[in-house]
Amino acid sequence: xxxxxxxxxREISNYVDGExxxxxxxxxxxxxxxxxxxxxxxxxxxxxxQLYGDERMLEVPAGFSRRLEKRLAKSAVTGRGWSSLAAxxxxxxxxxxxxxxxxxxxxxxxxxxxKSILAEPGHDIPxxxxxxxxxxxxxxxxxxxxxxxxxxxxxxxxxxxxxxxxYVPCSRCLRQYLKTGLTxxxxxxxxxxxxxxxxEVLSTPGH
Amino acid sequence: MSEPEIALHNPAQxxxxxxxxxxxxxxxxxxxxxxxxxxYERRVYAAALAIxxxxxxxxxxxxxxxxxxxxxxxxxxxxxxxxxxxxxxxxNEALMRRRRERTxxxxxxxxxxxxxxxxxxxxxADWREIPSxxxxxxxxxxxxxxxxxxxxxxxxxxxxxxxxxxLNIQETAEALGITVASVKxxxxxxxxxxxxxxxxxxxxxxxxxxxxEKGNKPW
Numbered sequence: 001x002x003x004x005x006x007x008x009x010r011e012i013s014n015y016v017d018g019e020x021x022x023x024x025x026x027x028x029x030x031x032x033x034x035x036x037x038x039x040x041x042x043x044x045x046x047x048x049x050q051l052y053g054d055e056r057m058l059e060v061p062a063g064f065s066r067r068l069e070k071r072l073a074k075s076a077v078t079g080r081g082w083s084s085l086a087a088x089x090x091x092x093x094x095x096x097x098x099x100x101x102x103x104x105x106x107x108x109x110x111x112x113x114x115k116s117i118l119a120e121p122g123h124d125i126p127x128x129x130x131x132x133x134x135x136x137x138x139x140x141x142x143x144x145x146x147x148x149x150x151x152x153x154x155x156x157x158x159x160x161x162x163x164x165x166x167y168v169p170c171s172r173c174l175r176q177y178l179k180t181g182l183t184x185x186x187x188x189x190x191x192x193x194x195x196x197x198x199x200e201v202l203s204t205p206g207h
Numbered sequence: 208m209s210e211p212e213i214a215l216h217n218p219a220q221x222x223x224x225x226x227x228x229x230x231x232x233x234x235x236x237x238x239x240x241x242x243x244x245x246x247y248e249r250r251v252y253a254a255a256l257a258i259x260x261x262x263x264x265x266x267x268x269x270x271x272x273x274x275x276x277x278x279x280x281x282x283x284x285x286x287x288x289x290x291x292x293x294x295x296x297x298x299n300e301a302l303m304r305r306r307r308e309r310t311x312x313x314x315x316x317x318x319x320x321x322x323x324x325x326x327x328x329x330x331x332a333d334w335r336e337i338p339s340x341x342x343x344x345x346x347x348x349x350x351x352x353x354x355x356x357x358x359x360x361x362x363x364x365x366x367x368x369x370x371x372x373x374l375n376i377q378e379t380a381e382a383l384g385i386t387v388a389s390v391k392x393x394x395x396x397x398x399x400x401x402x403x404x405x406x407x408x409x410x411x412x413x414x415x416x417x418x419x420e421k422g423n424k425p426w
Binding site: 065 | 240241245248249250253262266270273274325333334336339348355366373376398401403
């Protein structure tokens with residue numbers, strides 16, 4: 001098979017890439033041996049592919065690598081941060097929801113007396129001792145205690161009844177029955193009102 | 208078919224090391240991703256630049272492509288070449304930007320010409336090879352880059368993916384969404400045009416400081 005210059009030019013790129021069949025390749029080889037122009041075209045085509053295919057032709061702007069690394073790092077950190085946070089948040093949130101739901105059911109189902117964090121169970125209180133309770137709080141007092149809330153609703157019951165109903169002794173008038181009673185602080189102490197107020201506030205959700 | 212004459216230099220040493228890195232990143236060691244893509248960052252940038260023709264846009268597209276590769280690394284399968292996968296993501300990103308932003312200059316007259324028409328190379332009597340050592344000179348690299356930038360878009364894109372990114376014909380066709388026949392035709396035209404441009408560059412003194420014999424033109 002004989003090929004002319006136009007046919008050679010048309011196939012010269014495929015020839016360089018090894019994309020021509022053996023017969024055509026042989027014909028082109030023969031043509032290159034006798035045609036100086038086509039041999040020149042072949043040499044130039046190869047040279048172009050070799051030069052541009054060189055790694056050194058792939059240049060990037062100054063600072064390109066640093067900026068790329070920074071952006072990837074930022075993305076990776078954000079990605080990890082989210083994944084890590086999600087990995088913690090999801091089970092924690094589930095537990096919190098479950099616990100909250102249990103507490104709500106518990107709260108709605110059982111009528112626990114509201115107690116202050118300051119409230120303590122009494123010790124060695126004579127069960128038949130008469131104490132005063134009121135609707136204002138879940139604390140029982142001795143009669144006449146100045147810290148009785150809602151005096152209009154006060155009533156007298158035994159200490160045993162009061163404690164069975166969930167009342168706790170007053171940290172002022174019954175402090176001798178408290179294991180860790182607020183000793184040294186009488187009803188006139190500056191903190192008394194504050195603590196009493198706190199007790200009231202803290203007891204509020206129970207009502 | 209015989210083997211390609213041009214020894215396609217793969218800049219990345221793919222193999223066990225790369226596969227290990229890919230697996231590590233897929234399993235959550237995200238900090239290794241940059242190490243995985245670092246050998247390809249220049250190729251990624253070159254692919255984006257060939258399509259967008261603007262350094263700033265190309266860099267942004269290259270970064271975005273890397274981020275997309277990172278986000279989708281779990282989908283990469285070992286049967287594909289990682290470099291090809293990365294370049295294809297880059298080409299997609301750049302093509303999408305070009306369509307969206309429409310900031311790329313309109314194509315020249317040559318681009319509207321029928322690519323199937325014959326291209327006759329200039330009649331240079333001889334060709335004296337430009338040695339690859341010449342690429343050590345920044346000036347030479349710039350001249351070559353300038354010549355490349357004068358090619359119309361469709362020739363430049365195919366040439367860059369095929370001859371600079373070393374994708375094969377089929378991969379180039381898939382990346383650009385064109386036929387294999389179009390890739391071959393455009394590649395032929397691009398190579399011949401660049402040959403002519405470089406030869407003309409000799410006349411303009413582009414490579415005058417290269418060590419050729421005095422008084423002889425390289426063709």
